[in-house]
Amino acid sequence: MSDQIIVTVSGVDKVGIVAGVTAVLAQYEVNIEDIKQTLMQGHFVMFMLCNIEKSKFSFKEIKEALTSKGLEMGMEIWVQKKEIFDNMHKI
Numbered sequence: 001m002s003d004q005i006i007v008t009v010s011g012v013d014k015v016g017i018v019a020g021v022t023a024v025l026a027q028y029e030v031n032i033e034d035i036k037q038t039l040m041q042g043h044f045v046m047f048m049l050c051n052i053e054k055s056k057f058s059f060k061e062i063k064e065a066l067t068s069k070g071l072e073m074g075m076e077i078w079v080q081k082k083e084i085f086d087n088m089h090k091i
């Protein structure tokens with residue numbers, strides 16, 4: 001089973017989005033392996049491939065912390081295990 005997760009962040013662009021999300025990831029000992037972000041007509045979208053292998057926290061705890069941070073920032077944050085994400089996007 002993979003220890004990789006996909007974190008998707010979406011919402012109206014504003015200062016501090018990347019800092020807020022990455023601070024939670026650091027606090028929960030999650031390693032960011034790849035990150036992509038873009039602005040689409042003032043709408044911020046970011047995808048991160050992360051690894052939770054060395055985190056002492058569970059997937060559920062990490063997901064809840066990120067979801068809570070999203071609410072606090074007025075952003076939508078989705079967290080999925082990479083293998084589930086991959087299966088959902090197979091053609």
